[in-house]
Amino acid sequence: MSIVCELWFAFSWVLDQLPKLCPINRATDLSVLKEKFEMPTPNNPTGKSDLPGIDIFVSTADPEKEPVLVTANTILSILAADYPVEKLACYVSDDGGALLTFEAMAEAASFANLWVPFCRKHDIEPRNPDSYFNLKRDPFKNKVKPNFVKDRRRIKREYDEFKVRVNGLPDAIRRRSDAYHAREEIQAMNLQREKMKAGGDEPFEPVKIPKATWMADGTHWPGTWLQPSQDHARGDHAGIIQVLLPSQSCITSIWSSTILTYAFFCTSGYAETTK
């Protein structure tokens, strides 16, 4: 057995060494690219870019394991990249289908309105706000534009506010969902009470309203409830949650969410839950 292992390693070592006989280094010349594609010519007087478009894909799956703030920062760095704006498109794939990621992206998109022009104006590197503000070196070196100090202070404040908003999103979503849910329950109860007054012979039944995650405009989120399941690839835990939901909904909302978390905890057997 050990000889087989040795032979295997020897074999893989040979495979590993063979290509190293021919390493290569490459260099690029960005000025030539600019000259060829972006210089004004008689046919193209304004110097519009002739570069092809790039679609950037960012994949995320679970806002628990991959914090949304990190994803939002990645998005901001992409939006601020130095490439013709109309040729660039950024796609975020959220495989967990979490409202949290969705709203964090919306926040990032609105913060980008400040961040991206700021980067362009002062030629900021790196264009990821979190790493930029954590840089060890002197931020004011080589900055010639007059009001850089003022702009930087302002952006820093805006970024801190943005960070607080993104970090507060899970609570905000939960609170909003609870509030909308409670409102719906009251409405349904009132409706039933009126019916009872009118007809009177129907037996009183507990009102059942499926609990859902609510978006800010008061509509149901079509994705997963609050947070995605841990095993997002199979997608069946999310199903479990949604099946469980209607049966629990007669209890008050806060109570039910606790029970749900507990039920989820039991069915899936994960040590850490999202509550």
Place this chain on the structure above:
Amino acid sequence: MHSSVPQVMLKPPSDMPMYGNINEKSPLDFAGVDTRLPMLVYVSREKRPGYDHNKKAGAMNALVRASAIMSNGPFILNLDCDHYVYNSKALREGMCFMMDRGGDRLCYVQFPQRFEGIDPSDRYANHNTVFFDINMRALDGLQGPVYVGTGCLFRRIALYGFDPPRSKDHSPRFCSCCLPRRRKASASNANPEETMALRMNDFDGDSMNLATFPKKFGNSSFLIDSIPVAEFQGRPLADHPSVKNGRPPGALTIPREMLDASIVAEAISVISCWYEEKTEWGIRVGWIYGSVTEDVVTGYRMHNRGWKSVYCVTQRDAFRGTAPINLTDRLHQVLRWATGSVEIFFSRNNALLASSKMKVCTRCPSSITIPY
């Protein structure tokens, strides 16, 4: 279980630069600065119990289809959510290779993976220096580096499973002696229509070829119509006689189409979970399913078709990520790579059995992932 959500968060920008002015209510003074933002789309594909979602590869393929309909950029950059753009000029550097003479035969440009937030002594070898600085550079001397899953600029039609242009003119330098000639013939006969597709300057005349598309790519006519466009836009500029298969200068300065309701509706339908049924998505088109390390297999398939790839080390790191810091994560990652490479070695993707389009030397290194 959730339904398809494509949500355009930032609309496609206008064609001309829009400069900020002082009168706006913006808190900062952006006079003379272009304030447009690129398009940003949030996509969550449909998931239902009973369908195999193929994890990340499935999500990427859904994105490929959605983006083909919404913006159809001829190049695709793939990043993990914890890898951010550290060098804002990195996209241009990648484009240098793609737009170079002979760049039309490049399937992807791989950027090195760099990490920050690692302890200085780098106890768990998170940097992977040996792999990224020695092995990848070495592979670049052959047909090209392997695709490592993030920080990679793809040519869209290479992802679609087409053959590179002029694949018949370029006979491999080292024709494998262990493979019979017959195999070579069958390999090039297996997809003559694809090769032809890339040689045809006018796709419309080739109706036979288009007829096979629905079987490969599914029955979205938007998607199928977008394929020749992506092919054309990805060509290098034909401003020099030595550039073969180029496009005329100035062809891409025209504005893009705006999004309308029918485009969004089509995007919803292509990211639904039944779309890939009875198509070649995941088998020959897009990210390949069924492997632990789908990324290496995906890159390998392209090399196998005769595409080349390039490893681009920029002076300033192109992308940076946060590394797995604790030991358990690191071990899990290494284990995943190791199983993946052994799996590749013993599967039909084994490099030694590759088609003749791949150079002999390139075959060996495809197993280089074994040490990891």
